[in-house]
Amino acid sequence: MDKFNPDTELLERLSWLINLRWLALGGVVITIIFSHSVLRLNLPLFSLGLITAILGIYNLLFYLCLPRVTPETTSELYARASRSANWQIAADLIALATLIHFSGGIENPFIFYFIFHMIIASSLLSRRASFRQATFAVTLFFLVAFLEYYGILAHYGLGRFITNDQYQNAIYITGVAVVFTTTLYIAVYLATSITTRLRQRERILEETNELLKEKDRVKSEYVLRVTHDIKEHLAAIQGCLEPVIIGLAGELNPPQFDLIQRATLRTGKLTQFVKALLEITRIKLSQEFRMEYFPIKEAVDNALSFISLKAENKDIKITTHIDPQVDKIRGAKEYIQEVMVNLLANSVKYTPRHGRIELTIIDRGNEILLAVKDTGIGIPKEELSMIFEEFHRADNAKAVERDGTGLGLSLVKQIVEGHNGTVWVESEEGKGSAFFVTLPK
Amino acid sequence: MAKILIIDDDPDIVEAMKVVLKTKDHQVASAASGAEGLKLARLDQPDLIILDVMMEKMDTGFSVARELKKDKNYQNIPILMLTAIKESTGLDFQKEAGDEDWLPVDSYLDKPLKPAELIDKVDSLLSSR
Numbered sequence: 001m002d003k004f005n006p007d008t009e010l011l012e013r014l015s016w017l018i019n020l021r022w023l024a025l026g027g028v029v030i031t032i033i034f035s036h037s038v039l040r041l042n043l044p045l046f047s048l049g050l051i052t053a054i055l056g057i058y059n060l061l062f063y064l065c066l067p068r069v070t071p072e073t074t075s076e077l078y079a080r081a082s083r084s085a086n087w088q089i090a091a092d093l094i095a096l097a098t099l100i101h102f103s104g105g106i107e108n109p110f111i112f113y114f115i116f117h118m119i120i121a122s123s124l125l126s127r128r129a130s131f132r133q134a135t136f137a138v139t140l141f142f143l144v145a146f147l148e149y150y151g152i153l154a155h156y157g158l159g160r161f162i163t164n165d166q167y168q169n170a171i172y173i174t175g176v177a178v179v180f181t182t183t184l185y186i187a188v189y190l191a192t193s194i195t196t197r198l199r200q201r202e203r204i205l206e207e208t209n210e211l212l213k214e215k216d217r218v219k220s221e222y223v224l225r226v227t228h229d230i231k232e233h234l235a236a237i238q239g240c241l242e243p244v245i246i247g248l249a250g251e252l253n254p255p256q257f258d259l260i261q262r263a264t265l266r267t268g269k270l271t272q273f274v275k276a277l278l279e280i281t282r283i284k285l286s287q288e289f290r291m292e293y294f295p296i297k298e299a300v301d302n303a304l305s306f307i308s309l310k311a312e313n314k315d316i317k318i319t320t321h322i323d324p325q326v327d328k329i330r331g332a333k334e335y336i337q338e339v340m341v342n343l344l345a346n347s348v349k350y351t352p353r354h355g356r357i358e359l360t361i362i363d364r365g366n367e368i369l370l371a372v373k374d375t376g377i378g379i380p381k382e383e384l385s386m387i388f389e390e391f392h393r394a395d396n397a398k399a400v401e402r403d404g405t406g407l408g409l410s411l412v413k414q415i416v417e418g419h420n421g422t423v424w425v426e427s428e429e430g431k432g433s434a435f436f437v438t439l440p441k
Numbered sequence: 442m443a444k445i446l447i448i449d450d451d452p453d454i455v456e457a458m459k460v461v462l463k464t465k466d467h468q469v470a471s472a473a474s475g476a477e478g479l480k481l482a483r484l485d486q487p488d489l490i491i492l493d494v495m496m497e498k499m500d501t502g503f504s505v506a507r508e509l510k511k512d513k514n515y516q517n518i519p520i521l522m523l524t525a526i527k528e529s530t531g532l533d534f535q536k537e538a539g540d541e542d543w544l545p546v547d548s549y550l551d552k553p554l555k556p557a558e559l560i561d562k563v564d565s566l567l568s569s570r
Contacts (some may be wrong), residue, residue, distance in 0.1 A: 236453040238553035243460045246556055271553065 010081045013124050015023045015066060017088060020120075021059045028052050028099065031110075035103075035161075042159045055095050062088055085124045089133050090116055097140040104158035105148045106176055111141070114180070115187050122191030130192050134184045141180055145173050217285065224281045231274045238267050269403050276407040280390070283414045289332035291419075296322060296329045296361060296368075303340035304359075311348050316355045317345070323362040327390050331439055335415045342408045343372040343435050349401055350433070351376035366441055367421070373434040379427040387425065388413045396429065412437070443567050445486060447471040448478030448505060449493035449523065454554070458491065461556045462563065475501040479508060482515060489566055492546070493523045506546050519566040522549040 001423040032048050035041045067080045080427045093114070100108045121133040147153040148167045155167050166172045241264045243249055245257070252260060300320060311318055329336070340359070347357045355375040362369050377389060384396040398404070412435075416423040420440050427433035445467050451454050455471045462469050470485060472478035475496055482490060490509070494502035502522060509515045548562055 232451070235553040236451055239454045239457040243457055246557060248464050249445045249460050409541075429536070 010078065010085070010124065011231050013065060014085060014088075015063075016082055017085070017120060017124070018059060018063050018066070021055070021062075021088075021092070025052065025056055025059065028055070039161065040159075041161055042157075044156050048099060051095060051098050051102070056158055075227060081131075082125065085121075086133075087130060089117055089121050089125075090136060093133065093137050097137075097144055101144050101148070101153065104147045104162060105155055105167050106141070106173060107158055107162045111176075112179065112183065114141070115183060118184050118187040119191045122188055123195050127188075127192040127196065130188045131185070134188045137184055138181050142177065145177065149173060185251070220281050220284050224278065224285065227274050227278045227281065231271065231278065233260070234267060234271045234274060238264070238271065241267060265297050273405040273407070276405045276411060280407055280411045280414055283335075283411070283418060283425055289335060289415075289418055291330055291332060293328040293330050294336075295334040296326055299329075299333060299337045300340065300359065304338050306341045307344045307348050308313070310345070311357070314348065314351070314355070316348055316351055316353070316354045316357060318357045318359065320359045321361070325363040326361055327369050328370060329439060330441060331419050334413075336419075336439070339412050339415050339437060340370070340372075342412050343437075346408060346435075347372055347374035347376060349404075350374070350397060364438070367438045368441065370437040371434060373432065375432045378429040378431050378433050379425065380429050384425060384427060388423070442466045442468065443488040443552075443563075444468050444470070444485060445489045445491065445563070446478065446481055446487035447491045448475065448481075448494040448496075448502075449472060449491070454493075454523075458554065461554075461559055465560060465563070468565070475505045478505055482509060482518070485519060486515075488523065489501065489519050489563060491521045504556070510547065515566070519569070520545040521562055521566060522546040523552055523554070524549050 029052060032043065032045070032052070036043055036045065062084070065084070067077055067084060094111075096113060096117070100106075100111055105108070117137065118130065118134055121130040125133070144153070145167070148155045149170075155165070157165060157167075241260060244252070245260050245264050300322065304318065304320070308318070344357065344359065351357060351374045357375075358371075358373045360369075360371040360373070362371075377396050377400060379394050380396060383392075386392045387394060388409050390410045392410075393404055393406040413423050416437050417438070421438050423435070423437045425433060425435050442465075445462055447458055447469060448459075449471070450473045452473070455473075456487070459469045459471070470481060472481045478490075478492070479555050481487075492502045492505060494500065496502065506520050506522065509518065509520065548566055550558060550562055
């Protein structure tokens with residue numbers, strides 16, 4: 001079940017943040033080199049280089065300490081991931097503040113890059129934590145501005161980029177401080193509003209999905225009950241018709257025999273349909289198979305015994321190739337056998353007289369591949385995508401065989417997917433079909 | 442000719458079986474519930490019991506069979522169990538019928554019944570007594 005998981009989501013965002021930081025690091029290096037060699041600004045290269053190096057080192061550490069998804073309690077994992085995000089953003093804010101201090105302080109226009117951290121915080125953290133980060137950023141801003149203003153920290157001017165020293169201009173500082181502070185808080189407010197809404201919507205979708213699944217289950221249970229009742233009645237009808245048709249209730253005249261025979265045949269077909277529907281519904285409801293290791297050869301022989309007579313009647317040759325490496329396979333034996341019977345029976349049904357059917361089983365390392373190929377009528381291109389759907393029958397199949405439940409292949413699909421396997425088909429109309437099933441070992 | 446008791450709550454199926462079995466001149470009685478079946482079995486001492494699994498409950502047939510096999514006077518009466526259960530429960534009868542404790546019956550048949558199969562089964566159970 002691919003349930004939405006906020007914990008793994010946060011973990012994914014964390015590694016995204018780390019990747020983003022590598023990019024930022026590259027950006028910082030390029031900016032420093034550009035400012036130094038092209039703009040010819042007089043920068044304290046050693047300090048800037050040192051901070052950049054620290055940035056690289058702590059990013060590496062964060063990468064190595066990235067909380068991994070383990071079977072431990074997810075709430076604890078979530079708390080760890082959330083703490084990690086908080087620390088990472090705080091570290092980034094300090095790194096940016098220090099870089100800015102060594103490159104012009106509040107005169108450096110890059111000071112507005114703090115807004116990016118606010119957006120990142122808003123997407124990763126709670127609203128409250130995001131505002132806390134905004135307050136921390138504003139504090140760092142004021143710290144740099146005041147310490148440089150009062151001369152406690154040295155001011156590293158940007159030379160010809162900013163010609164008159166603004167870091168001593170109280171009005172300028174106040175103006176920038178107001179704009180800076182409001183920018184950060186507004187950014188957090190806007191971004192968290194959006195993310196809160198998105199998270200809410202995601203939760204609603206998740207809940208709706210659960211509800212739909214539940215409804216589908218209720219529907220399946222309903223189908224199960226109804227089909228079961230129908231089957232009971234059918235069994236009684238058949239039980240009553242059979243003795244009549246074989247003459248146990250007295251001799252029938254030809255028209256009577258004909259009509260009773262028609263009724264019996266139709267009841268038989270309806271029983272087949274109801275049985276298939278019952279089985280498919282039951283599998284849908286349980287989705288669990290009793291797995292065991294069983295000899296593949298035995299299952300193949302059993303499956304073949306079900307269809308060999310029909311194949312002989314149409315003079316269809318069935319060949320089997322079982323990879324000698326494949327001895328036992330893992331699965332619910334009855335069901336895997338049923339998959340083979342269904343695929344083989346389909347091939348026999350839709351292959352003209354004197355045709356060929358090939359059953360191949362090969363070892364593909366971590367999975368078993370089972371293939372049934374025939375020289376039958378094939379499947380029209382536009383129907384290929386639909387043939388595994390319940391009740392769907394291809395047009396040319398209906399032309400060959402009027403009766404059919406349209407459930408055989410969807411049963412195959414349900415069983416194979418219940419085994420975590422895959423099933424697909426390759427076919428060309430008029431040339432034949434090949435069905436493939438993989439089963440994990 | 443033998444005395445056969447059918448325990449099944451579906452009157453139509455019972456009637457159909459009667460038609461089939463009477464062609465072999467068997468004397469057939471029927472009961473429509475597990476409790477009635479037990480009573481008749483004790484009263485009539487049939488030569489063979491045909492027992493449906495699902496009656497009042499999903500497993501009424503099982504408990505009737507266990508009850509009969511527990512009793513020394515009746516444990517030798519062969520029981521032929523009728524099962525339409527495979528499709529609805531997924532239980533595989535073939536595999537577990539050998540387990541006496543789990544399913545103490547002598548043979549079983551899938552519904553819908555084929556007259557020829559019913560006659561064969563009944564014949565072989567009667568002759569093996």
